[in-house]
Amino acid sequence: AAGVIQSPRHLIKEKRETATLKCYPIPRHDTVYWYQQGPGQDPQFLISFYEKMQSDKGSIPDRFSAQQFSDYHSELNMSSLELGDSALYFCASSLSGAGGNTIYFGEGSWLTVV
Amino acid sequence: AQSVTQLDSQVPVFEEAPVELRCNYSSSVSVYLFWYVQYPNQGLQLLLKYLSGSTLVKGINGFEAEFNKSQTSFHLRKPSVHISDTAEYFCAVSGTSGTYKYIFGTGTRLKVLA
Structure with missing residues (x-):
């Protein structure tokens, strides 16, 4: 079965540079989530989109922005990168509806800021 | 708002021994509960989930968890572990409506010893 695809895997x-991460959700999934997992830490929710509109916002820095496009893929843009931004960034997707949502995670994109 | 507490940061256990990984949650509303496993340098894989119904939930790889509403717990158990179960385990909670974003616990590192 198709899974959540993230690119690049390593960056x-x-x-002070800018980075863009891409996420392709599972087909027909209408909700995309972004999480940040620092070294040895638990995943922290950044932001989510439902039907291309921002649906929730977590601890996302102002230097970061994200959007979901018409084909449901999403991009996380990170500017003025700091050393502390080095982390594993997960994208996840789900299909909204009754009965509880299971979120399916991608393999993650490793960002190293030097 | 919800929160998750995983009291044990590390759990060493010998191969073929039983294990229990503890998870407690806090929420003012109904919740869904999840356990995810993360192998080194990999993404998050769903082990099992509790949405409603039977409080004993069986998942993949021989894991099970029991939802205890009065104790606000969702402990993960396996009767006999294998070396391959060595990984980080995350408990997560979400509300039952809205964006279903997950709040993760800080994780428990299960190390299975030969």
Whole structure:
């Protein structure tokens, strides 16, 4: 079965640079989530989109922005990168509806800021 | 708002021994509960979930968990562990409406010893 696809899998950027992560949800899933997992930490919710509209916002820095496109793929844009932004970024998707949602996670994109 | 507490940051156990990973949650509303496993340098894989109904939930790889509403717990158990179960285990909670974003616990590192 198709899973959540994230690209790139690994990314190295310098401080103050910009990075863009892409996420392709499972087909027919209408909700996309972004999570950030720092080294040795639990995943922290950043932001989510439902039907291309922002549906919830977590601890996403102002330097970060995200959007969901008409084909439901999503991009997380990170500017003025800081060393502390080095983390594993997960995208996840789900299909909204009654009965409880299971969120399916991608393999993650490793961002290293040097 | 919801929160999750995983009291044990690390649990060492010998191969073929039983294990229990503890998870307690806090919420003012009804919740869905999940356990995810993360192998080194990999994404998050769903082990099992509790949405409603039977409080004993069986998942993949021989794991099960029991939802205890009075104790606000959702402990994960396996009667006999294998070396391959060595991984990080995350308990997560979500509300039963809205965006279904997950709040994760800080994780428990299960290390199975030969």
